[in-house]
Amino acid sequence: MRSKSFEGMACSIATALEAIGDRWALLLLRDLMLGLRRYDDLKKSTGITNATLTDRLRQLEQSGLIERRPYQSSPERHEYLLTARGRELSLVIQALAQVGDQWRGQSGEPAPLQFVRAGTGRPVRLALVEQDTGEAVPLSELRVQAGPGADDLVRWRLSKLAGRA
Amino acid sequence: MRSKSFEGMACSIATALEAIGDRWALLLLRDLMLGLRRYDDLKKSTGITNATLTDRLRQLEQSGLIERRPYQSSPERHEYLLTARGRELSLVIQALAQVGDQWRGQSGEPAPLQFVRAGTGRPVRLALVEQDTGEAVPLSELRVQAGPGADDLVRWRLSKLAGRA
Numbered sequence: 001m002r003s004k005s006f007e008g009m010a011c012s013i014a015t016a017l018e019a020i021g022d023r024w025a026l027l028l029l030r031d032l033m034l035g036l037r038r039y040d041d042l043k044k045s046t047g048i049t050n051a052t053l054t055d056r057l058r059q060l061e062q063s064g065l066i067e068r069r070p071y072q073s074s075p076e077r078h079e080y081l082l083t084a085r086g087r088e089l090s091l092v093i094q095a096l097a098q099v100g101d102q103w104r105g106q107s108g109e110p111a112p113l114q115f116v117r118a119g120t121g122r123p124v125r126l127a128l129v130e131q132d133t134g135e136a137v138p139l140s141e142l143r144v145q146a147g148p149g150a151d152d153l154v155r156w157r158l159s160k161l162a163g164r165a
Numbered sequence: 166m167r168s169k170s171f172e173g174m175a176c177s178i179a180t181a182l183e184a185i186g187d188r189w190a191l192l193l194l195r196d197l198m199l200g201l202r203r204y205d206d207l208k209k210s211t212g213i214t215n216a217t218l219t220d221r222l223r224q225l226e227q228s229g230l231i232e233r234r235p236y237q238s239s240p241e242r243h244e245y246l247l248t249a250r251g252r253e254l255s256l257v258i259q260a261l262a263q264v265g266d267q268w269r270g271q272s273g274e275p276a277p278l279q280f281v282r283a284g285t286g287r288p289v290r291l292a293l294v295e296q297d298t299g300e301a302v303p304l305s306e307l308r309v310q311a312g313p314g315a316d317d318l319v320r321w322r323l324s325k326l327a328g329r330a
Binding site: 011012013014015016017018019022023026027030031034035036041044045085087088089090091092093094095096097098099100101102103104109110111112113114115116117118119120122123124125126127128129130131132133134136137139140141142143144145146147148149150151153154156157158160161 | 176177178179180181182183184187188191192195196199200201206209210250252253254255256257258259260261262263264265266267268269274275276277278279280281282283284285286287288289290291292293294295296297298299301302304306307308309310311312313314315316318319321322323325326
């Protein structure tokens with residue numbers, strides 16, 4: 001199910017995907033972001049089998065995205081918490097939720113969750129902005145170019161793009 | 166590898182993940198967004214085996230994220246293009262790239278790609294903003310509450326969160 005074949009790819013998307021694992025792992029990250037912490041709660045929320053749940057929690061821990069902390073002894077019980085690195089993935093979870101909401105909306109299904117700003121309760125969303133000015137940029141104006149870490153394969157991909165522009 | 170077990174989950178993240186498939190599919194979406202279109206190019210770019218590549222392309226087509234179009238007859242050849250629905254996923258791809266870049270940066274690896282605005286060439290990034298005003302919102306101020314499509318399981322998850330706040 002998990003492969004190491006993304007390692008060494010000069011691609012930040014592959015880097016992120018390698019650490020995350022699979023779709024079950026993303027659902028676990030969603031729940032941990034919502035505030036669930038305990039094995040039984042994560043199991044109830046996702047419906048994942050014990051074998052898969054144990055495996056994905058271990059992988060997320062190995063990737064440094066979550067940490068396991070004892071909250072009870074005899075019998076020993078642990079809870080799971082996002083690390084700072086794991087919390088950085090909230091951008092990805094939020095993007096998935098926003099696209100999923102958009103698709104559900106297109107078929108008339110209402111959104112299960114609303115995303116708001118703490119304190120004000122005003123609706124928030126992810127948007128593309130200019131890094132320096134914060135000015136909104138339509139997704140259609142997004143362009144890519146080689147960065148300082150580009151390798152031959154990255155440059156080859158970009159050359160295919162340039163040939164068509 | 167693929168399961169239908171996310172269906173019916175009142176979760177927009179699960180909705181999006183179900184349509185996407187797996188990590189290979191996300192890498193294919195990345196390449197299609199960059200502008201690659203042909204089977205051989207997608208194979209070279211990702212290193213996916215023929216069996217997996219054929220399967221993931223078929224699944225992305227079935228999910229309505231890509232379409233297959235003939236560009237040559239005798240022998241017949243097809244190219245693959247994102248649909249409007251598929252292009253909506255650029256938000257997710259962009260989020261993965263941004264988090265991956267952040268992680269690579271933390272270990273001193275430079276970014277393979279730079280994301281800029283068409284025309285101006287100014288760097289862009291995804292940010293959380295207030296929906297109505299466009300004002301920037303720190304990710305730490307992101308909160309969730311039940312939406313109109315919340316079911317019992319969604320409400321239960323939120324109750325776990327509320328119990329701890």
